[in-house]
Amino acid sequence: MSEQEYEENIEGFRKIISGFPGEKRYIIAIMHELSRCYRYLPRSALELTAEYVGVPFSQVYSMATFYRAFSLQPRGRFNIKVCDGTTCHIKGSNILLDEIHKNLGIGPGETTADREFSLETVNCIGACAIAPALLVNERVYPRVNAAALKEIIKEYRGGGDNDHHE
């Protein structure tokens, strides 16, 4: 789906949004669900959300930009989150970021042109004992070094079964 097609998918958004009570306190939950389905928050989905829970669009927008879990730009099919918690940091998470850049040509916050991979850093995934760690979608990879990283990327590049890894 192109970005434009996403934006026009009003029925799809409505279906997700109406699965929650129409109260302000469900905005974050709605945004989580939208992110899970579309891998970002399309603007028209946010407009619908604001209307549905009865708050100004500015409020929904400020939340979408405040919380790190959400992105206003489409993310790749495989979202790589490199942990940059203290332990991962002192055990070389920056080396992983360099390697990903070498392999995929993207830096934190970017997505590959084919929309397969995107990269983010996260503050801590709670896997400090097996640092440095990274996540691909929701799967945790422990003690990643440059060689292991290559294998991980290969695995996803060859695969293509998204659900399998979630």
Add this chain to the structure above:
Amino acid sequence: MTTMNKSLIHLLLVCCGTGCVANGAREVYQALKDNLTSDDKAVLAATTSARATGCHGLCAQGPFVRILPEDITYCRVKAADIPEIVEKTLKQGEVVKRLLFRDRQKKTLVQGQNDIPFYQRQTRVALRNVGLIDPSSLQDYLERGGYRTLEKSLLDMRPEQVIEEIIKSGLRGRGGGGFPTGLKWKACAATPAQPRYIICNGDEGDPGAFMDESIMEGDPHSVLEGMIIAAYAVGASNGFIYVRDEYAQSVASLRKAIEEAENHGFLGENILGSALSFNIEIVRGGGAFVCGEETALIASIEGNVGEPRDKYVFPSEKGLWGQPTIINNVETWANIPVIMERGASWFTSLGTEGSKGTKVFSLVGKVANTGLVEVPMGTTLREIIFDIGGGVPKGRSFKAVQTGGPSGGCIPSELLDLKVDFDSLSQAGSMMGSGGLIVMDDRTCMVEVVRYYLSFLAGESCGKCVPCREGIKCLLEILTRICHGQGEIGDIALLEDIAETMQQASLCALGRTASNPVLSTLRYFREEYLEHIEGQRCPAGICRELSEFWIDPVICTGCGLCLPRCPVEGIKGEKKQAHWIESDKCIRCGECIDSCSFQAIKVK
């Protein structure tokens, strides 16, 4: 090694904590299930049960398969090892030696979990069930005495008595602040407004901390039970568990537990036939560190941007939707049922004068036995890091331990005999925080670590108040300059000035404590700052502009280990002869230092 009676019923506990799952524990568990239920092993299946449990603690050695009642702990187990474990251990009563824990100091193999030095000095209170029960099984929790204290509190005690018991226990909030829990409850109960709310803070944003995660994942019912007891004590109708976005497994575990508790009448209308009706809802966070701060967390549950407010009125009086609210963190909640069961005087027999009970720490960084540790308050840092943690690996030396996350500080080796509790850590210029202990060795640059924390906090400051928003930015700029070799003499005074202003003038704890890393390192590691600024040198060899590496020809054996590790082919030398580094090629990545077994590679 003992042999076993084959007729015994075996219980196999497979660690499925986040760390072990990442290392293949789910596959191990599945392989075990498959092996136990295959046709020819039907007899075995009848005498053996396997449980996928929460974190066993010693994450560095996982995945674990622990066999009870014999108490055999197998480490670093792979799915491929399962047929051998089933064949040899379960059927023939033999121990598979190659999977046992290797005690490197005593050079022996250790069979039982309780004989592994890592576990010997621990006292598990908050973690009492983690690693022993299947978190998705209410039955397992009941067998361990679960919900018995809820029954006792609800049916035999008046709410005031419950609050009195918690006050007497001296329990202080495990989220970091250390506020007396019972007093918080009392204040909430004394506020006339209705309805009242209970919140569990499961945000755990500190990088380097995962104890709350392990409790939510591994023993979710203990958190629920604690919250329900509080609901009875203060008369609350609804509860919320705010879980940080990254903890998908915790959410799943809690969700299952809530459903089971509802089905069995521990949650919902007229709990256990009493007048209490109470529900719990999970709220998934949006990934903002400041939401660990209670007023920001409350704002987030209400459906707002997670900005804190000034606490001239505490949430216990005006919290969620302006109503009286008790907010405690996961570990605090997990302590409640056991205090109610064993009594306040038992609890006060553990710990120090000002800090009762135990504390769970996540012991990580440059330490051999990384993992989760629970010890009585007052245990020294030396005991935790060296006796339990096994010290700094690779022959390097201990430099500091960082406690309390980005809001905490770095404690130097001179203070290793500090007895850890809320007050002693504050006096040392750090704080308990949620309990992350990050060990740093001589290859950690203190200035760079502080720069890291400030860059973390700069991204996480909500921006509502000026001292925090602008102060962190200024500190970060100065620290970045110093790390790049552009530090100036006046920088240290400037850092101190800004840091102290932030301490006094920021709105919430994030801003007030953001300067702790700066001030604590200036207190204990001022020399290292001066080395960076005046000496133009980074002694740890981390800041690239200020590091230069050379190989000491006297120490170098010419083993050649570092050669292939160098990404730019900057190391030269013949086998068995001293090597050297071509400094114009060197990118100062430090790979060679970390690969050298003789510490022959030095920093200028």
